Amino acid sequence: MHLWRVAGEKPTYRISSTLFLRGLGVIYLIAFFSLWIQVDGLIGTDGILPAKNYLERVAGYYETQSPTQSPYWEVPTLAWLGSSNTQLETLCVIGMLGSLLLICGFLPLPSLVLLWACYLSLFHVGQVFLSFQWDILLLETGFLAIFLAPLIRSRCFTDRAPPRIALWLLWWLLFRLMFESGVVKLSWNDGGDISLQNTWETLTALDFHYWTQPLPLPTAWYAQQLPDWFQKLAVIFVFAIELCFPFFIFAPPRMRRVASAGFIFLMFAIGVTGNYTFFNLLTILLAILLIDDACWPTRFRLRMAGTPTVSWVYWQQIRTYFLLPLTALAILIGSLHIYVALWPKATWSRETIVRFNPRQWLLVNSYGLFRQMTEKRPEIILEGSRDGKTWEAYNFCFKPGDLQQRPRVAAPHQPRLDWQMWFEALRWERVYQTTGKMNLRYASPWFVSLVQRLLENQPAVTGLLCVDRLAQSPSEPSFFRMGLYQYRFTDRAESLKNGSWWHRDLDWMSPTYRVSKTRTGILDIHSEENKLD
Template sequence: MTTPYQEFLPWVFPRLLGVVYLIAFGSLLVQVLGLFGANGILPISVYLTEYKQAFGRKAYRLCPTVFWLNSSDRALVGACVAGVLLSIALMVGVTPVPLLLLLWLLYLSYVSVGQEFLSYQWDTLLLEVGFMTIFLPLADPAPPLAVLAYRFLLFRFMFSSGAVKLLSGDPTWRGLTAMTYHYQTQPLPNRIAWYAHNLPLWFQKLSTLATLVLELIVPFLALTPNPPRLWGFALLFAFQLLILATGSYGFFNILTLVMLVPLLDDQFIGRYIDPPSGILDPTREMTVNIIFGIFLGLNICQLVALFYRPHWLRRMFFHLSPWMISNNYGLFAVMTTDRLEFEIEGSDDVEHWRGYDFHFKPGEPNRAPAQAAPHQPRLDWQMWFAALSPRKIEGWMGNMIVRLLEGSPTVLGLFRNNPFPEQPPKYLRLVVWRYRFTTSQERKETGNWWDRTLVARYRPITFKEENEEER
């Protein structure tokens, strides 16, 4: 039996996944010590010590990571550098199976201990796709079941993202007003998002409807023959480009674009590249079919669990969860309709305050929103989540404040500026602002991209003091 692109998929897909791994490890490399180093916000060494005390010998099974062996700053940086080098080797076609295994183990090692900063859906999606792809080069050409497993994963990922929007009961999705909020309340908007936000209401409602169609209906085309499948590829490809153009979601959109590749076939790809032919051994074919049959079964179970989750299914996914090889997905189930932002200020006398600026998070109203993707500034992202519940100061935020009071160089490296270059401030405080995009007229008059109003100031913090709000 022959299927489209059997020859091409094992050859090109691992190389494209190498690009995603390169972005993921490269982005993490420049912030790993500030986030997870000995003087970082959430030191991995401390986390593993506490985890071992809590779970004993089970800790190694529940938290699979190479950093049990060594969690020093040198090891954290070295693993990122290794990830970058292995990704480049994978991109040029060096022995893909061991490289894919090592890359998956390294990224799993970070995600397992990354806590809030490595808990995004595209982190687990990369691990799921990465684990599947370890076995793809074993099949050359790729058998039909392997192709179907990739297509079904894409279908489930996209369909789940649409289903959760309706299952949540969120009125903005059901009322087709979600996109009137999205561009200005998403974690890290860019300049194009400002223009998109100021488009007419009819366009926002139409784009909300289009989003639901693209996530709930178009994914079914991934499971059809050509030409409908190619139409699905084109529509979903354009959808991801639009998301990438109006916001910064790390490597998420690039990974999704790579996941679209199995929708193509040899006839289409053959116009541009000529992959080497392979002869599939019957024993290998049977082995690969069994492996990808299991992947397909897990994906079907995850789709069922979106609507019905019996005890045996919950238990199965619980045991698989430490390895992140089968995960649930669903982005923006409930649309954020208000944008609150934390500002961090320091002072030596509690009278004169200077602010810590972030690289990409909104700050001064006249500063244009910047494009961060494919890089993901994880502190900037996490500050957005923290501001969703401004009365609850997360534990990692307390750690960050302590590091700033200590003047930790690695944590300061996560910020755009250091307003206290001589010595750390004696006091810090959090200020909460409500942000909205300016209108076209307001920007013409003021030059500002944002309008902000003060919501609250917290009492100044020094060492050993707990945070308390002051209005």
């Protein structure tokens, strides 16, 4: 690999563009496959939040509350054509097939359009289960990649120089992703509650990160045992990468390579201790775009050599007409997002974003990973019983539950229910700290629906959990309860003593609910007569 380019030689990015586009096909394939095996239980007809019910509510809202607006424009999704289990699965399968076409280099541009349309469709009906930053990042990246890709298959996929404007837009996306993620760590509590400690400012964030992150890996337990000086040094390193290196993107090629190496190393460091789905891989792909062709072996560069044809030049001119307004929008809205990250109390910038940004298309978005480091790890444990005395927990595949269970590897797959359970537990903790009590009236609607589906033993929903006697039983449990626990990693002494990965303390235990048939479902969760204690 050549580290330095020949003086006077204009940098090109054919090889990195090829790797990026084919790699993006792999990311899309992972995302669609991961969703395909969960879609019935999450948003299917008998799922937790049925897409059909959601679209009916959206249509009803715009018909009664905003008749001048079209629900088809405000919520753009192919699921308007049908949202049954088969149709939702078909969107996932089409996405997987389109991903394979992109990986192989056949019809790259049409494939990218198809992939973006399918994922946007699933994003809108996925509701809370597709509300993660990497979903948004994939949509924005996928849309910009449309303008980078060749129209049809070329000899080596991109043997002509990629459009410079499209390349710069992807660099601008990477800049915003990294810089905003660094800025929000320092500004999230500006003008807010002074009683809240910003662990990023005190360099203690990694004292909590490894065991409070949503789905840690086994390596996180060992990372937690590292000395304090190492944890503080790692936080300083994170700030250097996220706040300084993004500016190297717009520097000469040598500095871009340094930025690329820094971003890739940071993504590796994050991914080695936690399950973050395809986020790390997608960010690495964006970072690869910073590496110019001079860095790659000569034989690769020779294979990429080509002479633009008349049709290629004509297509480039057409594409430029679309890129110019997109560039203006990306710079305007992207800059405003950065301004908001720097000064969270700025209201005029937020109003401008709302006014000019077509949010339903997810073209330009804000980012802020690990904005506020959680200092506790609440976990919701759901339990069922057939006699009211012997209780069995519903076993989730990846989130902590059993104290003896070794943290599991999930990435690049995303178990979306397990992830949402982490956010719901944080919500419950806030309610419990504020009110001193907790019940299902304070729970999120999706969680209430989850409880109903579990008690009904809906196969689509119980299939999202690990195989256990309770979830897989042909009969419903007769009694049900929920507990809110505080989890933390064990230390070395505890681990050697009992072999546990986790230690937990009970914060709150719900009353025992009797499962009974009602007009509203298996269990009337708001009915006092169903409480036994």
